Amino acid sequence: MRVLITGASGMVGQNLMRHPGLKRYDVLCPSRSQVNLLDYPQVEAYCREHKPELIIHAAGKVGGIQANMQFQSAFLLDNMDMGRNVVRAARQSGIRKLLNIGSSCMYPRHAANPLREEFILQGELEPTNEGYALAKIATARLCRYIHAEDASFCYKTVIPCNMYGPWDKFDPTHSHLLAAALYKIHRAKQEGVDEVTIWGDGTARREFMYAGDFADFLIYALAQFDNLPDMMNVGCGFDYTVNEYYRAVAEVVDYRGGFVHDLSKEVGMKQKLVDTSRLRSLGWTASTGLAEGIAQTYQWLMATKGEHFR
Template identity: 50%
Template sequence: MKIFLTGGRGMVGRAIQEHAGAGTHDIVAPTSTELDLTDRPAVMAAIQAAAPDLVIHAAGRVGGIQANMADPAAFLADNMDMGFNVVHAARAAGVGQLLNLGSSCMYPHDAPNPLHEDNLGKGELEPTNEGYGLAKLAVARLCDFVSQSKGFSYKTLIPCNLYGLHDKFDPEVSHLVPAIIRKIHEARQSGAPSVEIWGDGTARREFMFSGDLADAVWHAVTHFADLPGCMNIGLGHDHSINDYYAEAAKVIGWQGEFTHDLTRPTGMKQKLLAVGRQTAFGWSPKTSLQEGIARTYAHFQEMEGAGA
């Protein structure tokens, strides 16, 4: 099968290509320098020329609370433009199947946990990442609308929070787990006696290793006809922010103390995905938190050693 993959140089895109499931497919994955996904004519031409059997849209402007709060307009506009351009281009090129990767930020901030797919679009989003969430929600709805046309099946996977190899470890743009890994690594290197946690650390989050999402993507590609139009991809359980810090400290070998800055934003108190559809679809994640952090930390050390 010929597959057009966006975001091929990102954490998720690389995980998809490095997974064993990629071996039997012809994957076209232009980099951001080769193809600007916010340029609709360029995207239309690229997908038309590639003539893929399937498009996987994994690209996006991503970041943690700091990045989202600093420039919500960019997170809304860039992700909306990229998603709309890819979907419209695929439809115009007659591509019958598209797999869109959404985000748990699409859910209303006051929706009951675990977050069920039926709650999408039924409330206001979390203010700390509203721009990103709105864009992802709009692209998913566009996929639903296109799928109403004969011959098109455009579906959305909604992964929980992610971390893993090729993640961003810069605290200005990183998500929680890579930011924790860098903070604790630097504390260990400098001999710092304490590490600061934003908020009281009791907020709960569901973080899955990126390799598991790649496994889910290839399972979805293989069983596309049976895939629901919209489906969560998650662990089915979560951990507190304090738990993630404690597990990272154990893996890294730092034995200092944690302090809490109660003036800092922490986002939603809990964001746990319902995995009933996922279970019925026949897929489940395989990587434990300890294993995932250990593999991610080893990759981080390799990057540091290489001067990345």
């Protein structure tokens, strides 16, 4: 089967491209210079020329809480345009299968945890990443509308929890929690700093999946595509506090300093844990533990990008 992967240069795409299971497929992974996903005519022309049988839409403008707050309009417009262009071009080109990758940011800020798929659009979004969430919701809804209008177009959305791993962004101004913690704690150790600052009081709870596990799920999903529900969470099924993540990173990095809390900073939702009932019924579970995943990420970081932290 010929599979088109958008966003092959990002964290999800890079981990997926290196999964041995992908060798069974004829893979298309165009760079931005080959097809600009923000340009609809380019996207449609590429789909018509190369005729993939299935698209995995993994492209997106992503970042942590600081970047989302600072660039709300860009996170809304870029992600909405990419999603709209890819999904619309797929339909116009007669591509019958599409797997859209959403985000747990799509859930209402006050929804009860664990977050079930039917909670989407049932309440106010978290303001710190509202633009990104709106774009992801719009793309998921477009997939659903197209399938409702013509059931031969099987366009489905998977909603991963937060992720970390190789090819993540490690600049604290753009990175998510775990990547930022790795960066800050490594720098503190290298520079002999006695304390690392944590935003908020550290009691907010988050669920993080190792990106290699999510790549493994995507390979599993390709083989099980017809059995996937139209929308499904993908997560570990458990979460940790921010403080616990920082302590886990410190253990891997062998940092002996302490932590201080900046209570003036935004922390987002108090908890974000996805319900994995549909995922478990499909027969897949994540296999990488937190300490193992952090260690693998740190080893990759030092082997490939360590010079940026010295």
